[in-house]
Amino acid sequence: MGRDPLADSAAHADVRVEDYVRADGTIAIPDGITLTSFLDRNRAIYGDQPSYRFLDYSSDADGRVVELSWNGLWSRVCAVGARLQQLTAPGDRVAILAPQGVDYVAAFFAAIHAGTVAVPLFAPSLAGQNERLSAVLADAKPTVVLTTSGAAESVRKVLKSIAAAERPRVIAVDALPDSVAEMFSTPTLGTDDVAYLQYTSGSTRTPAGVQITHRNVCTNVIQMILAGELDMSIRSVSWLPLYHDMGLIMIMFPALCGGHITLMDPMAFVRRPYRWIKQLGIEAAHGRTFAAAPNFAYELAAERGLPPQGETLNLTNVVTLLNGSEPVTLTSIEKFTTAFAPYGLPATAIKPSYGMAEATLSVASIAPSAAARARHFDREQLSAGRAVTVDAAAPGAVEHVSCGNAIPNQWVVITDGDGNEVPEGTVGEIWLHGNNVGHGYFGRTDETERVFGNKLQTRLETDSHATGVAENGYWLATGDLGTYVDGELYLTGRIKDLVILDGTNHYPTDIETTVSLASPAVRAGYVAAFSVPGERGEQLVIVAERAAGAGRVEPATVVDAVRAAVSRLHQVRIADFRFVAAGTIPRTTSGKLARSACRNEYLAGKFDRYATA
Template sequence: MSTPARPVPHDGLLRIEDCLDDDGAVVVPAGVNLISLIDRNIANVGDAPAYRFLDYSGANEGVATELTWTRLGQRLRGVAARIQRVAARGDRVAILAPQGLDYVTAFFGAIKAGTIAVPLFAPELQGHAQRLDTALRDSQPSVVVTTSAAAANVRSFLADLDGVPAPRVVILDEITDTDEFEPVDLDLDDVSHLQYTSGATRAPAGVEITHRAVGTNLIQMILSIDLLDRKVHGLSWLPLFHDMGLSMIGFPAVYGGHSTLMSPTAFLRRPHRWIKAMSDGAREGRVVTAAPNFAYEYAAQRGRPGPGENLDLSKAVLILGSEPVDIDAITAFNEAFTPHGLPPNAFRPSYGIAEATLFVATIAPQARAAAVYLDRGALGEGRAVPVPADDEGAVAHVSCGQVARSQWAVIVDPDTGAELADGHIGEIWLHGDNIGRGYWGRPEETRRAFGARLTSRLPTRSHAEGVAAEANWLRTGDLGCYLDGELYVTGRRADLIVVDSRQHYPQDIEATAERASSMVRPGHVTAFTVDGDLVLVAERASGTARMDPAPAAAAIRDAVRARHGLPVADVQFVAAGAIPRTTSGKLARGACRTEYVDGRR
């Protein structure tokens, strides 16, 4: 058992050691939460920047607006006071605003008011109306906060939500500063916000994230990624309703740093904007940013500097948070930007999940991202057997390093609950104070996912050492293993393709299909089964709209049979953008399968 954290002095910026007990375990002291941390920053570094937003909309090209900690505090009092007039403590307050500084103040303002923030998005986000509908019906907010620019679309969307009590709509940019705010005591075990899952394998669910979980996970991330230098600042285009996006506005609050934000659209239209912002940020210190596989590949293809442009990426820290991490994305980015000073240890392949607030594991700060090659046949049997990279059956897997301090990850046989030895693949189960409280309004799902119990542990070198025998564990739904003391994530249980009792990972089959034909748009092919038959759906690569897909489909069938020993029942080519993706950019294989089945009826 850990000892209590040391008493935290109320003056000065928070010190990381104030959140560690005598044994070095992470223990968030009472009274420490995002709002108290912001108040500390106001008192100590009030004139320093807190958040910047680079605006690329309309005629703007990176016009920067900024909130200092003092100005943020003023805005939060106004927003919180307005929310308190129309919502009771514990009510849900949904944020349906575009990316920007108003979103930041809405999120923190809802928490400051004593309500539960529900970070979502404005209805104009294309292709995700069903996710927004699901989240609003599930959380049933009493208040929705938005901006005047998005208000008409928000009201129209809310009007179509039959059977849901109509929430009050608060317009952020119409709120003025006020002294009418009533201070609220925030207990560590109160819910800070509902983090909706990505919906990659099932309908989105709202994870109840407590103040304790937020504080614990931010400290874990800072320690693991080595963000202790107060000059480290964040850079992110990730959606602020996404767990990784929220973390990029959370960690500066811990010690008075700052984050620079831009919109996902700004990145997608010109990925070089992200790269240039990394370089510009180097003048102020190290720059930490985060993105999934596709973003690094996309930036390597479309974000390279123009002739004569001087970039400085020597201070970049790159979190790669996809599951599983793709070594090709790392290689492509390194090849593109090493000539511009990118350090060999810039990448931090990481593992995270919404139910754990976000962060679970990453490699050591001085380590270099690397892959091991595992035998495909053994993987199908649930074993991780290293082979040479040039082996015919070699499949690359990237290490996610070590689990964060005061967090535990065990590899478990999901059918028996028994811990598996290193080198065996099973479901990843997690334990720690960073784990969410459960799913909002879903007691049965909560008991199954958050109330798992280990039936047996390894007699030696158990990864559960230090956790009480009767403790609850989180079933992640992710598959992985330990090799040489490091965690590897191999895929999702729900995505596994099982044919003739053998397991196949969809990303492995998808990579084979992509290599088999140049007609496949890179990174845009999904594999799944329908009635036991293997189906692949691929987006057409640029310039192939008029090509006959039959030869490409035949090449894919031949390649999949040769490499995986699997017959392919159907190969379909669709237009670019047709395959559904989650709001975080992951392939939504389940949604693609549903569309495929519906299209055959």
């Protein structure tokens, strides 16, 4: 094997983290820097070396390699950008409705480089999500939709619901000749201009477009590099959807820093998790490698992603695996770490993390040298808003995994309902401040003010987590509940998801875990707990999916086991339990449990045929 050019540090001499970090540690992105500032520089350095590489498993079990060189990417970006400039005005929205792949990457950066605002979405082939797609298109009102030749027909079908006068033009990016690039006119882009709209997953409400600026993204990438002690040219492998905040941030690293990333389709991973693991090993052979995935992926990989007998796998250089986007469990982390330790995976590789679209992505994570760990809190005290540490074997002990500390130049405080910072051990709403926090929701002035325009009323006199933020600084109210214990951040739930029964708060994730463990017939992680109005106030409803192979299990035995477990551990009665088929509970496009949507479907009677005694 020849020398790996991407491992040559000399090639990266002009891209240094130090250029964006002041002596006092403050991250400062110079004015004029944009998401596409370095694409031409990368082309000049790397030329015909690969930039973005996609493994297509749809027609080849081994993954057909489709890649763009840096020269090829630059030509695509300029060609698509030139066509966009003929059809749009600066600031117009341009939606990407394309399949996962290098064409998606080129379309996304072309929309930004042309001076428009990219709206990363998904091809209409994504099962069960056309209603959400239509809602987002109605909200963003794009002038142009970028897609591929293969997806163009399905895209046009979706767009037929839009009035002809407002219907966006459709461009198949793979059909444009590179010669069009000669007509591209470099626009003047500002670092604080909006680069793209990141639509929230919609797990608790209608999706909203977070306005992410060039400064937001550049700041968050530098924050992640500093927090994880990553190399600027670190390699990566990602199957995460490119319309999701976690998947999108992964393609920013090569664009801003050079380097290399291998992409694959989410379903390619779900069907054969070893595909992801194998590629991590291949990239790790060239140096330090990192990746990111939601919690379920690590459990799935541990169960179904081990290498075939006799196949070589070395994960020694897989130094960082971010775990976020959904509740993190120590059980999943331990399963994954144990499964791949024989192949050199460091015990500290998995990093439980906290992030959200409104903050571009990353907010907090554990230290590079730290291993994932959890604490157990008393359930009754937690319901009362206090995090009291107890032994794991104590009655009512609830496990919560530490998310570590805020990443550099990110401030995270816990507040009460009146905007006052609360001390350690107190559960409250998480508020954020930093240059990675987006500029509000597109077209939603009132909601932007309510969510992004908050000010702390009081700060703690000692050990305040707001130190360094101006007194009149604005804070993002996340809607998430959390607490600090021994200086580390723990997430406990979401305000809108709280189940309040007889005046007592219950965390749905806690109840859902109990249900999952109550019977092997319940599909773990596919349980929704929520409350609905009853004759005597709010009452608890559980919707749970059947586990594989549980089709012949008598529902009554499952119901009895679940009711008994919830009554014993939470001292509440289940008013209604629905034991549904796998795939019935609605989930967001990022795979999160959509409790709000599930509750709405329950109230609409969609689960009536699953009624149990």
